[in-house]
Amino acid sequence: MKVETIAFFILCLGLVASSIAVVISKHLLRSAIFLALSLLLTAIFYISFGAELLAGVQILLYAGGIITLIVFVILLTERIEMKKLEETHRGVIPALLASSLVFFILVYFTWASPKVQSLAKSPSSSTFGISKTLSENLFQEWVLPFEVLSLLLLAAIIGALVLARRERKEKEI
Amino acid sequence: MTFAESVSHGAILLGAIIGVVTYLTWVERKFSGRLQSRIGPYLVGRPHGWLQPIADALKLLSKEDITPAKTDRFLFNLAPIWVVVMSLLGFAFLPLTINWVLVNIDLGLLYFSAIGSLIVIGVFIAGWASNNKYALLSALRAAAQMVAYEVPLLLSLLVPAVLAGSLNFQDIILAQERIWFILFPVVGQISGITFLLAALAEGNRIPFDLSEAESELVAGFNIEYSGMKFAYFYLGEYVHLLAVSILVSILFLGGPLGPLLSGGVWIAFKTLIVFLIVLWIRWSFLRLRIDQMMMLNWKVLVPLTLGNLLLAGLWVSLSR
Numbered sequence: 001m002k003v004e005t006i007a008f009f010i011l012c013l014g015l016v017a018s019s020i021a022v023v024i025s026k027h028l029l030r031s032a033i034f035l036a037l038s039l040l041l042t043a044i045f046y047i048s049f050g051a052e053l054l055a056g057v058q059i060l061l062y063a064g065g066i067i068t069l070i071v072f073v074i075l076l077t078e079r080i081e082m083k084k085l086e087e088t089h090r091g092v093i094p095a096l097l098a099s100s101l102v103f104f105i106l107v108y109f110t111w112a113s114p115k116v117q118s119l120a121k122s123p124s125s126s127t128f129g130i131s132k133t134l135s136e137n138l139f140q141e142w143v144l145p146f147e148v149l150s151l152l153l154l155a156a157i158i159g160a161l162v163l164a165r166r167e168r169k170e171k172e173i
Numbered sequence: 174m175t176f177a178e179s180v181s182h183g184a185i186l187l188g189a190i191i192g193v194v195t196y197l198t199w200v201e202r203k204f205s206g207r208l209q210s211r212i213g214p215y216l217v218g219r220p221h222g223w224l225q226p227i228a229d230a231l232k233l234l235s236k237e238d239i240t241p242a243k244t245d246r247f248l249f250n251l252a253p254i255w256v257v258v259m260s261l262l263g264f265a266f267l268p269l270t271i272n273w274v275l276v277n278i279d280l281g282l283l284y285f286s287a288i289g290s291l292i293v294i295g296v297f298i299a300g301w302a303s304n305n306k307y308a309l310l311s312a313l314r315a316a317a318q319m320v321a322y323e324v325p326l327l328l329s330l331l332v333p334a335v336l337a338g339s340l341n342f343q344d345i346i347l348a349q350e351r352i353w354f355i356l357f358p359v360v361g362q363i364s365g366i367t368f369l370l371a372a373l374a375e376g377n378r379i380p381f382d383l384s385e386a387e388s389e390l391v392a393g394f395n396i397e398y399s400g401m402k403f404a405y406f407y408l409g410e411y412v413h414l415l416a417v418s419i420l421v422s423i424l425f426l427g428g429p430l431g432p433l434l435s436g437g438v439w440i441a442f443k444t445l446i447v448f449l450i451v452l453w454i455r456w457s458f459l460r461l462r463i464d465q466m467m468m469l470n471w472k473v474l475v476p477l478t479l480g481n482l483l484l485a486g487l488w489v490s491l492s493r
Contacts, residue, residue: 056284060283060286064287075313
């Protein structure tokens with residue numbers, strides 16, 4: 001076997017193990033750390049498929065930004081020291097059904113659709129993840145939708161701020 | 174590079190970094206001693222205590238490893254490893270001469286800063302898992318500081334990238350053949366100075382070492398750690414500092430470019446200069462208060478770097 005194949009399977013195992021650990025871990029902070037780990041491993045997957053920009057953004061935004069935020073929130077809210085989480089796995093069977101359905105849909109479309117197959121066979125030749133083509137698409141061809149979207153996001157942030165502030169005032173009264 | 178080659182290169186780089194960092198502690202002690210009219214380490218290994226770092230390392234290795242009773246063991250042990258690994262990973266993307274770089278990708282700068290932003294999680298875990306109020310307070314401070322200063326850090330990092338028109342370190346170096354970016358009128362100086370300041374704050378160094386603050390928080394988020402685990406945090410801090418020094422020399426001082434001598438010598442020389450400037454700042458200034466620090470960040474550095482980035486963009490688009 002080639003080194004790449006072995007590395008790929010180790011990666012897969014690590015990703016699956018860390019994702020399961022996110023769900024079954026009984027401590028919030030541990031779950032967050034495992035989530036960070038699985039996001040990092042996903043980034044490595046992206047690199048191995050040639051989507052370098054996507055991987056970099058994944059590390060910077062998700063692992064660096066969002067996980068830090070999550071950890072912040074956990075530390076600021078969970079005041080009870082080191083308390084274990086209660087078991088909340090009540091809907092195991094529906095969850096299993098739903099996730100296996102998604103799994104089969106994904107597998108079906110990867111195998112059935114010729115377009116996906118051709119993409120999967122030559123991941124390095126696809127130009128999607130390369131920063132130059134991406135930025136040319138984003139900032140030249142689609143610059144107007146891009147800016148409109150950023151405005152929309154800004155509006156959403158301001159809206160969230162306004163909503164959060166109003167709630168607090170009502171509570172104080 | 175083949176797999177075996179890249180593994181061996183990585184091992185060599187790792188060993189070199191550890192060795193250099195060990196001796197950087199000696200440089201720091203000697204330099205700070207001279208700044209304060211002392212001699213610094215002298216007795217272990219005459220002349221001038223050149224065996225002191227080895228002695229320190231041996232001492233740290235042979236110390237008892239204490240894990241306090243009510244800690245979260247898994248996270249407590251994970252934190253130092255996380256900090257060291259994330260500090261060291263950034264080196265994979267830093268070119269040490271024009272051609273010698275472990276992982277040469279178009280997005281080197283992006284990857285470097287992405288991995289640098291992960292260090293804060295380790296600090297956080299350390300403070301939480303120690304189950305100690307001082308450690309937790311310090312970790313919260315450190316995290317708030319690191320997250321806040323990430324903004325001007327990235328904004329000032331982008332200026333050399335904009336001027337060079339690339340996120341690849343080699344392109345950035347080659348773009349400085351005509352003029353170093355620190356000598357670039359106005360834009361270069363502002364981004365260079367703000368980058369150094371933000372990097373100091375990110376690495377929790379004086380005058381921004383609020384997370385340590387011996388007089389208020391005893392020693393910071395690593396208070397419960399002893400022996401080799403404490404050494405890991407120390408190592409992580411110095412590795413990060415070394416990476417920042419190399420980064421400044423690459424982004425603003427032309428990195429390996431220079432007459433006569435080879436690239437490696439030049440980059441080492443420039444890195445040493447930057448490192449000494451950092452030490453000079455450390456041993457000359459007092460610690461800021463937390464509100465002063467946040468004010469400096471949000472009211473001064475962020476608008477300054479944002480405007481500076483705009484200026485750099487204007488310059489590039491007009492001169493094209």
